[in-house]
Amino acid sequence: MAISISKRELDKESRLEFNPTLESILMVERTIKKYSGEYTVYQLWKKLPRKITYQAYKIIIAYLINSNKITMDKRKVLVWIWNPDMIQRLEKQGLIIND
Numbered sequence: 429m430a431i432s433i434s435k436r437e438l439d440k441e442s443r444l445e446f447n448p449t450l451e452s453i454l455m456v457e458r459t460i461k462k463y464s465g466e467y468t469v470y471q472l473w474k475k476l477p478r479k480i481t482y483q484a485y486k487i488i489i490a491y492l493i494n495s496n497k498i499t500m501d502k503r504k505v506l507v508w509i510w511n512p513d514m515i516q517r518l519e520k521q522g523l524i525i526n527d
Contacts, residue, residue, distance in 0.1 A: 464508040
């Protein structure tokens with residue numbers, strides 16, 4: 429099962445019934461970090477320690493992709509890419525400015 433979420437879909441008002449909780453978002457983040465590069469979107473949803481609706485899960489995945497914490501390869505495998513330590517090093521070197 430493939431997942432395809434655009435920014436337009438993420439912003440739709442009709443998604444209000446599937447608002448994920450902070451607890452759910454953090455659970456998905458931890459699971460993606462743990463299994464980074466191993467599972468497809470659907471397989472990872474099945475690996476979650478606590479079940480959430482697939483619609484809420486898709487919203488969380490879209491949020492994480494749009495916030496550059498994760499990416500998806502061409503096989504729909506999720507990879508954790510967020511690296512705050514690297515960002516701090518780049519800021520100290522003056523290579524990026526984070527206002």
